[in-house]
Amino acid sequence: MIYRLFCLFLLTATQAAAVDTCHGDTACDLGDRSYHVLEPDDWDSETPLPVLLHFHGWARQGTVVVNHERIAGATKLRGVLLVAPNGLGKSWDFWTSDTRDVPFADRVLEDVAKRYPIDPERIYVSGYSFGGAMAWRYVCQSGNDTAALMAVAGSIRQTEHCPQAPAEVRHVHGTSDTVMDFPFGPGGDTTYPVALWRQKYGCHNATPGGDWSVVPILTLSRMEWTDCAQGQVVLDTHSGGHFIPHGWIGRQLDELLGREPTYP
Template sequence: MTYRLLCLFLLIATQAAAMDTCHGDIACKIGDRSYHVLEPDGWDGESPLPVLLHFHGWARQGDVVVNHERIAGATKLRGVLLVAPNGLGKSWNFWNADTEDVDFADRVLQDVASRYPIDPDRIYVSGYSFGGAMAWRYACQSGDDTAALLAIAGSIQQTEHCPQAPAQVRHVHGLDDTVMGFPFGPGDDTTYPVALWKAKFDCNGATPRGDWSVRPFLTLSRVEWTDCAQGQVVLDTHPGGHFIPHGWIGRQLDELLGRTPTYP
């Protein structure tokens, strides 16, 4: 065996061993912190992968995310690598710009890129509840390389200044959310949950896109802002409470990847 072939064999063996010991329920270590990762179904082991970086909700960890039907169930079927960081104390510090969790998430993506061939132009950042707020914080502080923010039932203050921004924002929130309450604007404005990004992108004129659903018990209403100096904003609302709507993540990924929306 030549030296070059031996090196190649050792590299493949090392990568395989890393994946065997750092996958799904088994966390990948970064210093004293960690994250979980899950490949999509049928991946050939070589093709560059879009990434969904998803921040878990309060009192959860990344192992819940990589086993969650409405999160992992969506990424596995769409060729997307799911990455789920673990928050300290099962929570996130998203309250202001002075947070170590943005740098941690950057290190997670760097580590993922050392293990997998990822597509740097299709990095999507998501989260639910406290994790949704953390996704907003990440997009606000480290968002210039982010293709889209996919936030669910959680955000930061709409009056904050964000030095950076993703290319596209997609947010969903329940009108009857009693955990992280729906942020109605003046006059009960139901478009206020994305006011920060509308201002950041200098958007004009909301365009209603009508209702949609994938399960008969929940209808979502969509509004879009496409007339913007930069970026695009999409807001889905529903009459329910604090949860991840069935099919919401899958639909966003389908649209971002240029696929015909399907469920699941």
């Protein structure tokens, strides 16, 4: 009995040490690469955690993500574990299916699961700009089942073939974006940014979800596809440019987690 208690103490101490030395701004090493992780506020250290795997934008690293008010500010308040991989050269290779960043992200999630009790049914994949495109690439071909894609102002080509898909897709893009241009469809179709997933899921009729905002300076317009053969798609558009809209990540998490949407 004493021996088993001693072993349990050692295991707990080892896990605590791993968290203490690999958290927030301090990266978790994984071979020759690394990632960052941030726990939610008031976590009891036992309850399984939903995970937001977020890919940073170009010329950034995971330190930006775990300190970002519109990303970490949302996860900390909603009981979500934030995981932010570091891209090689502060970027991502999402251009084709021949990329080492997808298996790297798989290894990141595997390593996180060794450090934290995570909820495998609630793995959300997000990203901004180049990171948004990397999030698309990841859910398109990763071996991991993911509950939702939450992409901001970045995607892969709508004509690509994706061998797999998440359970749900949520995307936001500004029609005045000139960094990763808003992908207008034929005739100026503003629903084209999610054409790949609508075809993959067998979606047909779009339903207006109405306008919404959390700050007076920006209004988002929502379109939803819920008549799909599988999955569902949500597209939020706005008239602005290349940025993460206030409250967007928090609202998506609230809706996915079955919470009343709040801000922040």
